[in-house]
Amino acid sequence: MRDGRARDGRKKDDPRARLLAEDDRIWLALADGSRRQMLDRLREGPRSTAQLCAEFPWLARTAVMKHLERLVEAGLVLVRREGRRRINVLHPVPLVEIVDRWVSPYAKDRVERFRRLAEHIESQRASATEDGAGEQREARQGEGVDA
Numbered sequence: 442m443r444d445g446r447a448r449d450g451r452k453k454d455d456p457r458a459r460l461l462a463e464d465d466r467i468w469l470a471l472a473d474g475s476r477r478q479m480l481d482r483l484r485e486g487p488r489s490t491a492q493l494c495a496e497f498p499w500l501a502r503t504a505v506m507k508h509l510e511r512l513v514e515a516g517l518v519l520v521r522r523e524g525r526r527r528i529n530v531l532h533p534v535p536l537v538e539i540v541d542r543w544v545s546p547y548a549k550d551r552v553e554r555f556r557r558l559a560e561h562i563e564s565q566r567a568s569a570t571e572d573g574a575g576e577q578r579e580a581r582q583g584e585g586v587d588a
Contacts (some may be wrong), residue, residue, distance in 0.1 A: 451457060467535050470515035475500060476508050483531035490527045
């Protein structure tokens with residue numbers, strides 16, 4: 442890394458390397474169940490650090506603060522001060538960007554596959570219905586009954 446390159450071999454000032462580093466911070470923040478639970482609580486509304494400590498009694502205060510620090514570093518939580526209190530607020534923009542960049546393209550592909558499958562099934566049904574109607578007409582004509 443002495444030559445100014447990131448772990449993946451890209452130059453550190455490369456915008457793609459910066460974007461990957463930001464993505465990594467978000468994924469790492471989301472990798473921990475306690476942090477995901479904190480995000481769920483913050484989705485309900487802003488919470489002070491003391492409130493979050495009370496809502497996670499199995500975690501030490503220092504652990505809650507460390508988790509919040511990771512969420513802030515990832516850009517998922519914003520902190521505002523009210524006197525001596527720290528108010529933590531969910532910042533969903535990085536999550537939306539992750540979904541747009543990493544999840545949506547795969548979901549769109551899956552939706553397209555289901556659409557094509559549905560069209561195929563429908564064409565098979567239509568063809569089977571037409572075949573069945575043709576066989577019924579032939580049977581009636583063989584019996585001397587006009588359709």
